[in-house]
Amino acid sequence: MLPRSDKIRVLIVDDHPVVCRGLAAIIQTEHGMSVVGQAFNGVQAVQMFQKHQPDVTLMDLRMPLMTGVEAIRTIRETRPTAAFVVLTTYHGDEDIHRALKAGAQSYLLKGMSDHELLGAIRNVHAGLRYLPQPVLDSLANRPPKSELTDRELQILKLIVKGMSNRQIAESLGITEPTVKWHVNILLSRLNVSDRTQAAVAALQRGIVEF
Numbered sequence: 001m002l003p004r005s006d007k008i009r010v011l012i013v014d015d016h017p018v019v020c021r022g023l024a025a026i027i028q029t030e031h032g033m034s035v036v037g038q039a040f041n042g043v044q045a046v047q048m049f050q051k052h053q054p055d056v057t058l059m060d061l062r063m064p065l066m067t068g069v070e071a072i073r074t075i076r077e078t079r080p081t082a083a084f085v086v087l088t089t090y091h092g093d094e095d096i097h098r099a100l101k102a103g104a105q106s107y108l109l110k111g112m113s114d115h116e117l118l119g120a121i122r123n124v125h126a127g128l129r130y131l132p133q134p135v136l137d138s139l140a141n142r143p144p145k146s147e148l149t150d151r152e153l154q155i156l157k158l159i160v161k162g163m164s165n166r167q168i169a170e171s172l173g174i175t176e177p178t179v180k181w182h183v184n185i186l187l188s189r190l191n192v193s194d195r196t197q198a199a200v201a202a203l204q205r206g207i208v209e210f
Contacts, residue, residue, distance in 0.1 A: 007034045008056060013038075059087065
């Protein structure tokens with residue numbers, strides 16, 4: 001068991017070292033907070049979390065080796081009460097939904113003020129959830145019944161790559177009519193009228209990474 005202190009102990013995870021250093025500078029100068037470590041990908045995040053047992057982890061979303069969402073899930077398998085503030089440039093409703101579902105208590109967009117960042121850390125440390133208004137607005141605009149099955153997600157990723165129904169069928173080892181059936185369901189779930197709009201929606205909402 002690691003010795004505890006009166007300060008909120010923060011782990012910073014971001015694949016850009018400059019961002020890590022900037023966040024560390026903000027937190028280290030704040031009374032009542034300290035930075036216990038910095039990680040530059042999801043795998044390092046899991047390792048450093050296990051080593052330092054921070055009170056709050058600032059987690060980027062899209063990183064090499066392991067994404068932020070995957071790192072959160074992995075950590076919470078052994079530490080269900082772990083506290084996370086996601087800090088990212090991505091504001092699609094699916095990005096937000098996945099992060100919160102994985103166990104994040106706060107979701108901030110890079111560019112927020114120092115005051116908002118520090119406030120989110122304090123709120124999450126206190127067991128509260130903190131979601132700024134733009135994030136709440138994205139969640140409010142999330143289409144109902146928009147959850148995709150694994151097969152639908154597979155097909156959507158191939159649509160984004162520009163593959164035709166025939167190419168998708170060959171790639172997945174299914175028939176072309178089956179692909180067409182799934183595509184029609186996808187269009188309905190995404191509330192769009194054609195494949196191009198489906199690809200745009202998938203990227204804008206964070207359902208698929210390009």
